[in-house]
Amino acid sequence: MTGGTRPGGTAATPQIEGALVEIQQYLAVLRKRWLSALLTALLILLAAALVTLLQTPRYEATNRLFIQTLTESSIAELNGGVDFASQQITTYADLATSPMVLDPVIEELALDKTSRELAEDINTSIPPDTLILEITVTSTTPDLAADIANSTAASLRAVVAELSTTTSGSTVKLTVVSTADAPSAPASPSVPRNIALGLLLGIMAGFAVAVAQELSDNRVRTTEDVEKSVAMPVIGSVQAVRDSEQAPLVMSDRPHSVEAEAYRELRTNLRFTGLNAASNSILVTSSLANEGKSSSAINLAHVLAQAGNCVLLIEADLRRPSLSRYLGLEATVGLTTVLIGEADLSEVTQPLETPGLEVLTAGPIPPNPSEMLGSIAMQRTLDTAMAAYDYVVIDSPPLLSVTDTAVLSRIVGGTLIVARSGLVRKPQLRAALEKLTTIDSDVLGVLLNRVPRRAHDVYTQRYQYAIDSESSVAMAARAETLALLREATSPRQELQPADTSSSRESSSLGDRRAETSEPLAKTLSRETESTGSRG
Template sequence: MELTDYLRVLRKYWVLIVALVLVGVATAAAYSLAKTPEYSSSAKVFVSTQSSDNVSDLTQGNTYSQQRVKTYVNLVSTPIVLQPVIAALELNITAGQLGGQVSAVATPDTTIIQITATSEDPVLAAELANTTAESLTGVVAKIESTDDGATSPVKLTRVQEANVPTTPGSPNVPLNLALGVLVGLALGIAFAVLRETLDTRIRNERDIEGLTEIPIMGGIAFDPKAKQRPLIVQADPKSPRAESFRSLRTNLQFLDVSDQPRSYVVTSSIQSEGKSTTAANLAIALSDAGHRVIIIDADLRRPKLATYFDIEGAVGLSDVLIRRATLEDTMQPWGRGALTVLPAGAIPPNPSELLGSSVMQKLISGLEKQFDYVLIDAPPLLPVTDGALLARHTGGALVVVAAGRTHKNQLKGALEALVHVNASVAGLVMTMVPTKGPDAYGYARYGYGAGYGYAEDVKA
């Protein structure tokens, strides 16, 4: 991922990131409030050795003292030092428990030992530090004494007494809150990046460009009222969504610079991607531009165009293919007369065989001579083979891709299905594109439904 991708992820998941930051702050605050305050107090002990005024002896003595300091630091946590402290302060704890409250460190490059004690009682914390320093002084004097009873060459002097602390050293509320912010921010960013990386759905044009070089003909913006007004070009011709279909019409016209047939199959990878409304609105936009257009409902499993155009759909394409009705009897003019609709007709038991027959091929060839544009609304490519069979006999397929719904492997599989039958892809049309946010493209939406099957099994 590039820097721009990370910025897009942050913009896309900023609510999640802020929520996790707030959770981190709340957790840190709750921990700080629940934790009992502890006070810390420190005493310092100076370690020295008896030596002559000779410079060499002084240097050796100082080096010896620094070496012994490391030993005395470890000696602080032993029972020989802590037991006298327990006895002196009349504590009802063991040396091991007291060792958890008392610690010692050596100041680098010095012979000073700092003894720190912590307790919920600030007075006790100071007493523990001072008493431990006193006990260490006595223990060192005792164990460093020579066998003949001579005075120990090492001397410990308490140079700083522990004072009673006025403020607790733990919990450190500002530090805890800062850590809560950092941890929440890190988790939020990590989760956002991981979710974006694992998300295989197509959300923007960059995702499509990473899969195929097939051009994107346009995009249709998300419209929450699309189901109530599927024919937006007719219902609200001045709306931005209607304008997007006119932009799609313009881009489609640029493909017609050669003598290839102006017949296109409008299909998709899966159901609910908005292929039927895309085909219907594109047909209206083309007819509004003065072109003679026929739109055919070749979705013989789940036809919708008759409902969208509010026409009689009992007799249509299936009846023509089995020669139960003529083409002239089933085609119905719509609007101002430049658009003709051929509904699906009766639902047959063998739609793939009918759509792949030579009769269907001759029908398309004949309509290409009568109309400027022939648009065929075909079923999705992955559930059934109908769309691929039809695309082979037309000028190309317009594959609808729903942003946020279609997965990358689904689009890839749909395009491969067209390649396997030697069908060309005229272009891709993005639908359901968000109008705001990092994935905004600037166009519209409509869905295919909750399932895919025959009309009798699925609600229209």
């Protein structure tokens, strides 16, 4: 018995799990589209309420008649009379709405209706297993409904009495059991019923609208959307930052935030994409503008430098440069200055506070960006940078706007496509990827940027751990500072060599920054003199 039960239970388990997954998917759709579903439900409910208020009230009044036969008192005759009444009662019900009965009613009450029109307001019914005929009249006024019901019953009694009269007298008698009284409340519309129906229809319509929007939405919102639309792996997913202006400075200003943790995950994943010492340049681009490619490039450069690498961040967006504005750097010299031969690469790079990270801004905007980026000078500049730095991160223009990025993608180690959740559409992302694959460019993967917080449910535990670890790191830093203070005030001098080494390292870093700043100052001076002579 046990052996026979187990296979059945095992077979049912996948079906139950599949049903649960489907329910969870529907619930996820409702969470995502809750506003549309709510508005639709409220709209349907409001429509039901308006229809109820606009309907003309209808009142119902009912007169009840008992059908009996006039026979002798023998049992056989009584039974025969009951059978005869049961057979005749349906005929009387139909007779109640005939012109023979209703014409006298119209004349008596002076109604402005025909017998056919009046018949539409009269309903006759026979309760089961009874000899009672109910005449129910519907009207716009309660008194008129009661008058018509009582007058119809009286007219029916007269007609039946006339039709059933024989030489021996009347054999069928209709007795009024209860007269029709004017109702105190309308029978229709029923406010509770209409509101309940409106609420039910609203919920169903809201759910249908949410599902329809989900099926028709072609925007990229989740990791699954990217992988299904372009068959490209998502190697990073960055949560939306409340203050968009702080997005480029996540790694430097909030190194222990959940967003910074996402960039660390991106750095880890990039190690498995084929980048090596001979091909260490990463081109960062997007399909459209405003997807966060520049902020992603800045944070990627920061996180690579924080791992102990020497990193150069190049601003190759020569049409709408933004790195100098984000980072507060000099913008009058940069990449274009190097490409036209007025300065060497080492003379115009600018260091940031993060050790090992330097930036080459765009410089003056040229009239021919595509030609400059596709020139031999750009290839030589990139080769020089790749030889001098561990990693070279390049911020480039959007793929679907201009051809600059397609030109650069052929001479770099790999291209990282930034896709902003809720902005770029699936056809646009496919078109951008096809633009790269057509020219055999190496695409590293997709970075899903500014993902809404509700879409990060999968990573909740990891992000919560990152948040909790921030306080732990802060406590550890304070403890280390107190330990250093105690050691500094201690009479023992065992840490002097380490302090000398740290001082020497700081001095070396300061000398390096000074060496970098001095050529930059000279270049700026030459640019100023050149501008003055041209003026």
